[in-house]
Amino acid sequence: MKQSETQQVENEAANIVTDDTWRIEALIKEMEHEDQANPQRPGRFEFSPKSSSHMTWFIAACSSMGGLLFGLDQSLISGANLFYRLVNAAMPLGAVGGAILLIPSNEYLGRRKAIILSTILYTVGAALQAGAFSYGSIVAGRVVMGLGVGIETGTVPVYVAETVESRLRGNLVSLYQFNIALGEVFGYVVAAIFLHVRGNWRFMLGSSILFSTAMFLGMLILPESPRHLMHKNKTLQAFRVWKRLRDITSPESRQEFFLMKEAVGTVASQMQEKKNTARFVWLDFVTVPRARRAIIYANIMILLGQFVGINGIMYYMGVLMTQIGFSEANSTYMSLVGGVSLFLGTIPAIFYMERFGRRFWALTMLPGFLIGLVITGISYLFSPVKQVQAAEGLYLTGLIVYMAFYGPYACLTWVIPSEVYPTYLRSYGMATSDGMVFLGSFIITYNFTSMQEAMTKTGLTLGFFGGIALLGWFYQLLFMPETRNLKLEEIDAVFSLPTRELVRRNWKSSVQTASNMVHCRRASGTVDSGGRLGGQND
Structure with missing residues (x-):
């Protein structure tokens, strides 16, 4: 069966981690090993609630x-x-x-x-x-x-x-x-x-x-x-903070940490390719x-x-x-x-x-x-x-x-x-x-x-x-x-779409939402620029 438009847009946002489960687990194990090998004493004012x-x-x-x-x-x-x-x-x-x-x-x-x-x-x-x-x-x-x-x-x-x-x-x-x-x-x-x-x-x-x-x-x-620490290449410190903020055993939490690391790596590669403008990142x-x-x-x-x-x-x-x-x-x-x-x-x-x-x-x-x-x-x-x-x-x-x-x-x-x-x-x-x-x-x-x-x-x-x-x-x-x-x-996937495409999806979503309201229908499968159901967003 042909994939729906909703699924296609959602995959645009998620494709960075497709088939990367093993890489995610490898990164988490590496971080856990570093954390144990380099124990850190709690800071003077550090606050760590149970949950x-x-x-x-x-x-x-x-x-x-x-x-x-x-x-x-x-x-x-x-x-x-x-x-x-x-x-x-x-x-x-x-x-x-x-x-x-x-x-x-x-x-x-x-x-x-x-x-x-x-x-x-x-x-x-x-x-x-x-x-x-x-x-x-x-x-x-x-x-x-x-x-x-x-x-x-x-x-x-x-x-x-x-x-x-x-x-x-x-x-x-x-x-x-x-x-x-x-x-x-x-x-x-x-x-x-x-x-x-x-x-x-x-x-x-x-x-x-x-x-x-x-x-x-x-x-x-x-x-x-943690994202600022990752941005500054302080990956271990970012991981330690991440464990205080998330349930690190959760697959979603591990995936998000991996995404953070990958985003930093991607930017570093791009900057290396643009040496002349790297110092003027803005x-x-x-x-x-x-x-x-x-x-x-x-x-x-x-x-x-x-x-x-x-x-x-x-x-x-x-x-x-x-x-x-x-x-x-x-x-x-x-x-x-x-x-x-x-x-x-x-x-x-x-x-x-x-x-x-x-x-x-x-x-x-x-x-x-x-x-x-x-x-x-x-x-x-x-x-x-x-x-x-x-x-x-x-x-x-x-x-x-x-x-x-x-x-x-x-x-x-x-x-x-x-x-x-x-x-x-x-x-x-x-x-x-x-x-x-x-x-x-x-x-x-x-x-x-x-x-x-x-x-x-x-x-x-x-x-x-x-x-x-x-x-x-x-x-x-x-x-x-x-x-x-x-x-x-x-x-990033949303703002990587051309402006014309964003406008097209927004208009399609809005028209569908208006039709649903006039006919007292629930939201159908139309999508907006973020890949969400139009009736839910508009």
Whole structure:
């Protein structure tokens, strides 16, 4: 019988290990022998729970606290702005610098130590702001904090993606966005607590020191990413970490370790053939189609997530609330509405990101938060003086819808870049994606007030942000590949397909899914770019 298209695409991702069982077993035996011949004493801070699954969740929970710090800063600055006008764009600008530091910190320090460095910068930046003696020292503190944010946001999703199992990768990387949203809720709560305290903005901006210190201590006991160790040709160390993260007796775990080793060997051979460009490895983003597709796709995804206005709305939440008619005190309290909505919106992605796939979340969430933007834009047409109840009611309704639907989509903006780059280019690719996050954030936050004045509040919300969301939906319908449940090394097969073929499969999958929905049918055997059932993904 002729092989189905679904089976063919799945084999494209798995053919690297076909008939290689004996090689896998030989590699594992070699590693076990080396490990026994060169015993290693546990590190001073080494943490090894009884279950490897417990270790996975501890890594995800502890490292994702970086999201808590990021979200905390976003909402704290909104509250502090009501009492001491700050340069909102200073932190995103500093984070662009942090993105530049991402490559050397990840390549030479490793994922774990890069995250530790970011917590130190967070702490120093928060301390400078809380103890500021001039406006310039506040700006300096926010730039230093931005450096930490830039390193942390580009490293934590990668660290989680490189350590957890493929069946959990999307869910646990989504935990990072969950913590961002949770941090934003905490920030609004902290702002409300210190609302009537003398020097309130100092306490608001300095409160993140508690969380950065806790994260610093937690990262001390976590292991380095095994894929980073393998990338640095530290195969034995990678194997030792792998045994802490996986059940090494599992055939799937042994196969994945073999895939990691093979990927490193393949890259080494390619670099040997390209001696003239080996020292400029980032040129592969231009010369290698697979890498070029990844960097274009990931960064368009990032910019879409920024240009629908999320950071402008988060940073100016308190100010926007006063524009619609709330008092300064009520603006601080009502800002919780947006933060809690975003927080609750991320919860489904933590449990179901891998089950439904990337395309499902993108193609269903974008229309949802577009509706929220439409409602918010309409609210500005009512007078905040004569029609204050209608203005406030519509604004809060639109804000809730926007934030709730943006939550899962925001998870994608971390999941996608963390997984699409090949291991040897991941630090370089994440540096560009990280830079795009904060470049986009800087553009929106720095120009937010000017854009409101030039386009009107309704024009900015509905016309610009809403228009970007609509264009983004069509882009992702055609160009977004599915990477659900694929090992990081298997994603190479997806991005090795020509763009025309990816578009063809995406369109075929989407048409089939739409037909299934209209006729109330279950998914048939059509596939998308990742080799998954179309009805399950779209």
